[in-house]
Amino acid sequence: xxxxxxxxxxxxxxxxxxxxxxxxxxxxxxxxxxxxxxxxxxxxxxxxxxxxxxxxxxxxxxxxxxxxxxxxxxxxxxxxxxxxxxxxxxxxxxxxxxxxxxxxxxxxxxxxxxxxxxxxxxxxxxxxxxxxxxxxxxxxxxxxxxxxxxxxxxxxxxxxxxxxxxxxxxxxxxxxxxxxxxxxxxxxxxxxxxxxxxxxxxxxxxxxxxxxxxxxxxxxxxxxxxxxxxxxxxxxxxxxxxxxxxxxxxxxxxxxxxxxxxxxxxxxxxxxxxxxxxxxxxxxxxxxxxxxxxxxxxxxxxxxxxxxxxxxxxxxxxxxxxxxxxxxxxxxxxxxxxxxxxxxxxxxxxxxxxxxxxxxxxxxxxxxxxxxxxxxxxxxx
Amino acid sequence: xxxxxxxxxxxxxxxxxxxxxxxxxxxxxxxxxxxxxxxxxxxxxxxxxxxxxxxxxxxxxxxxxxxxxxxxxxxxxxxxxxxxxxxxxxxxxxxxxxxxxxxxxxxxxxxxxxxxxxxxxxxxxxxxxxxxxxxxxxxxxxxxxxxxxxxxxxxxxxxxxxxxxxxxxxxxxxxxxxxxxxxxxxxxxxxxxxxxxxxxxxxxxxxxxxxxxxxxxxxxxxxxxxxxxxxxxxxxxxxxxxxxxxxxxxxxxxxxxxxxxxxxxxxxxxxxxxxxxxxxxxxxxxxxxxxxxxxxxxxxxxxxxxxxxxxxxxxxxxxxxxxxxxxxxxxxxxxxxxxxxxxxxxxxxxxxxxxxxxxxxxxxxxxxxxxxxxxxxxxxx
Ligand SMILES: [Zn+2]
Ligand SMILES: [Zn+2]
Numbered sequence: 001x002x003x004x005x006x007x008x009x010x011x012x013x014x015x016x017x018x019x020x021x022x023x024x025x026x027x028x029x030x031x032x033x034x035x036x037x038x039x040x041x042x043x044x045x046x047x048x049x050x051x052x053x054x055x056x057x058x059x060x061x062x063x064x065x066x067x068x069x070x071x072x073x074x075x076x077x078x079x080x081x082x083x084x085x086x087x088x089x090x091x092x093x094x095x096x097x098x099x100x101x102x103x104x105x106x107x108x109x110x111x112x113x114x115x116x117x118x119x120x121x122x123x124x125x126x127x128x129x130x131x132x133x134x135x136x137x138x139x140x141x142x143x144x145x146x147x148x149x150x151x152x153x154x155x156x157x158x159x160x161x162x163x164x165x166x167x168x169x170x171x172x173x174x175x176x177x178x179x180x181x182x183x184x185x186x187x188x189x190x191x192x193x194x195x196x197x198x199x200x201x202x203x204x205x206x207x208x209x210x211x212x213x214x215x216x217x218x219x220x221x222x223x224x225x226x227x228x229x230x231x232x233x234x235x236x237x238x239x240x241x242x243x244x245x246x247x248x249x250x251x252x253x254x255x256x257x258x259x260x261x262x263x264x265x266x267x268x269x270x271x272x273x274x275x276x277x278x279x280x281x282x283x284x285x286x287x288x289x290x291x292x293x294x295x296x297x298x299x300x301x302x303x304x305x306x307x308x309x310x311x312x313x314x315x316x317x318x319x320x321x322x323x324x325x326x327x328x329x330x331x332x333x334x335x336x337x338x339x340x341x342x343x344x345x346x347x348x349x350x351x352x353x354x355x356x357x358x359x360x361x362x363x364x365x366x367x368x369x370x371x372x373x374x375x376x377x378x379x380x381x
Numbered sequence: 382x383x384x385x386x387x388x389x390x391x392x393x394x395x396x397x398x399x400x401x402x403x404x405x406x407x408x409x410x411x412x413x414x415x416x417x418x419x420x421x422x423x424x425x426x427x428x429x430x431x432x433x434x435x436x437x438x439x440x441x442x443x444x445x446x447x448x449x450x451x452x453x454x455x456x457x458x459x460x461x462x463x464x465x466x467x468x469x470x471x472x473x474x475x476x477x478x479x480x481x482x483x484x485x486x487x488x489x490x491x492x493x494x495x496x497x498x499x500x501x502x503x504x505x506x507x508x509x510x511x512x513x514x515x516x517x518x519x520x521x522x523x524x525x526x527x528x529x530x531x532x533x534x535x536x537x538x539x540x541x542x543x544x545x546x547x548x549x550x551x552x553x554x555x556x557x558x559x560x561x562x563x564x565x566x567x568x569x570x571x572x573x574x575x576x577x578x579x580x581x582x583x584x585x586x587x588x589x590x591x592x593x594x595x596x597x598x599x600x601x602x603x604x605x606x607x608x609x610x611x612x613x614x615x616x617x618x619x620x621x622x623x624x625x626x627x628x629x630x631x632x633x634x635x636x637x638x639x640x641x642x643x644x645x646x647x648x649x650x651x652x653x654x655x656x657x658x659x660x661x662x663x664x665x666x667x668x669x670x671x672x673x674x675x676x677x678x679x680x681x682x683x684x685x686x687x688x689x690x691x692x693x694x695x696x697x698x699x700x701x702x703x704x705x706x707x708x709x710x711x712x713x714x715x716x717x718x719x720x721x722x723x724x725x726x727x728x729x730x731x732x733x734x735x736x737x738x739x740x741x742x743x744x745x746x747x748x749x750x751x752x753x754x755x756x757x758x759x760x761x762x
Contacts, residue, residue: 042704042705042708042710043701043704043705044705044710044711044712044713046710046711046712047711047712047715048712049712049715071704071707071708072679072700072703072704072707076679076680076700076704079680079682080682080698080700080701086698086700086701087701088696088697088701298453298457299457299460301460301461315469316469317461317467319453319457319461319467320424320461320467320468320469322453323423323424323452323453323457324423324424324425326452326453327423327452329423329425329427330425330427330428330711330714330715331425331427331428331429331430332425333711334428334430334711
């Protein structure tokens with residue numbers, strides 16, 4: 001096999017927490033980790049332009065194999081010159097495998113060793129996704145980082161079910177590796193499953209590491225389990241993973257989980273949360289979430305967050321944003337989306353700086369206190 | 382009265398057509414005419430940012446008094462420091478009087494000499510708009526150009542009805558002038574009415590000119606009449622207006638009507654057409670309109686218009702835009718809106734250049750031929 005297109009450069013560990021500062025090199029540029037990846041489901045990060053994502057220093061975005069398979073179809077993306085060219089994004093792209101959508105969006109599915117039969121969530125058509133098909137689609141899309149096709153068990157799942165699922169995911173991972181036919185241009189990550197069972201996580205990690213992927217994801221978290229379960233699983237899972245490869249925690253994007261994940265050795269995160277809540281008018285601030293639809297912002301001429309230096313906060317007031325969202329004006333959603341993505345990207349910049357200065361534990365305490373996570377009955381928001 | 386805040390500078394007349402090249406000076410900068418003004422109904426040009434409007438060289442936008450009166454309310458805009466500051470737009474703004482919306486959106490209305498009783502189109506609440514109220518709102522908004530509150534008769538209207546309406550509009554114009562209390566900062570334009578009756582247009586123009594407005598609009602056109610009626614009315618109306626004041630044809634934005642209006646001596650135009658059709662996926666090109674939803678664009682990797690140098694056409698293909706619009710992705714509407722506004726602003730730039738070179742008649746012929754207006758049964762599109 002030729003040199004891996006994805007390479008992880010370790011920079012330093014935070015003496016206070018053990019969090020890792022690093023850099024991931026891809027065929028479309030490098031980015032520092034821990035990193036948050038905005039989600040561009042259908043070859044667009046909802047409401048944003050590529051230039052706006054660059055202005056907020058996004059180095060990598062995520063896009064969804066399942067959705068692009070259905071619309072516009074990977075052949076069209078390939079004919080356009082690949083996903084980067086199709087959507088005018090020349091930095092790194094990670095595509096998921098489609099597995100999560102098959103298991104979460106589709107009501108009728110039949111899991112076999114060969115793959116999964118299910119029905120399209122748009123029109124009910126019968127579809128079949130397998131390790132080979134997931135590779136074929138992702139090879140056509142041309143993402144920098146591809147994900148192996150895994151089985152995503154529900155939470156909670158019985159031990160025996162989970163064990164069989166982990167074993168199948170390992171067999172599927174090997175089939176993915178064999179089917180991946182652009183190994184010099186695209187890096188394929190394996191996905192460690194096993195739920196909350198330490199021995200199954202250990203088995204899954206061992207199986208996958210033997211296949212020598214250039215990076216590993218931790219799947220099956222952020223699926224409804226309590227935050228302390230997620231943290232405990234991370235605590236016994238990340239030490240199982242090679243130090244010289246990036247570790248990606250899938251589907252995580254709340255500020256507390258990003259910080260707590262970094263502290264447990266995670267390098268990469270993605271989530272629709274910042275863009276999804278933005279479309280409902282909800283924004284992050286250093287002092288917790290606000291909803292811009294609230295009547296109390298009617299005459300509030302301050303920015304969303306007085307400490308934020310994003311485009312939205314430099315130029316627009318809460319009163320204006322409230323007005324736009326109340327009137328269903330697209331520009332309001334652009335402004336809240338921009339701010340939320342900037343907030344998380346900036347948070348990760350602060351996390352990286354804190355690792356550099358060996359004070360991520362202190363940063364966590366200060367951030368949690370101001371944000372409101374230390375209040376009694378604080379929700380994970 | 383102090384010096385007018387709105388001043389028209391005549392530059393030259395096209396020897397081939399009589400169209401005027403000029404410049405309008407406002408408290409928020411100057412712009413060359415003939416000009417197209419993008420419409421920002423609710424203090425936002427739908428889907429666009431102010432920076433994008435500047436990148437396409439928009440020098441003035443229009444906003445709607447009626448809509449801003451209802452949401453967020455002119456008091457909030459005033460408290461924010463005026464409409465320019467509220468929406469982060471530091472170039473010129475024109476606000477209409479609300480009259481058109483009262484007559485077009487509201488089903489229940491009662492026109493009296495004092496003003497118009499009607500019901501809010503959002504929730505049915507009773508409202509009352511009068512010349513004084515329209516001035517109060519526009520003074521609070523702080524637009525550079527305000528419009529007098531006029532009666533907008535339906536098309537077609539009987540001569541007697543139109544005559545009474547014209548006379549009332551003249552009395553209302555005088556009341557507007559008396560109620561306008563920021564005469565040093567905002568210019569108030571009168572609106573010439575009279576339908577297709579030349580003697581009524583003449584009377585209306587004479588009445589208004591005696592009040593010495595810094596600019597005059599031509600109202601009651603683009604309300605469903607055939608294109609040749611519009612052109613004929615313009616032909617006998619613009620010569621009635623002072624040469625040293627700008628002339629504004631309200632509600633016109635199709636390429637043919639912009640060119641034909643300029644040829645008949647109009648300086649300013651506005652219309653929701655380019656932004657409205659963009660949200661349906663329809664775009665202007667040098668060779669006529671296209672709808673990006675059409676299946677034939679599925680694998681069309683050309684820009685919308687190969688001759689266009691706008692942001693959309695420089696970076697995105699028809700296939701990508703079709704995909705976005707089919708998936709209801711906001712970024713698709715941003716791209717079509719950007720292109721359509723750029724198309725009309727660029728068209729007006731070409732019109733001004735043709736006036737400079739005394740060849741607007743030739744330009745019209747070439748443009749109409751390529752766009753398809755010369756085809757049999759061509760619609761006004
Ligand atoms: Zn901000
Ligand atoms: Zn264009």
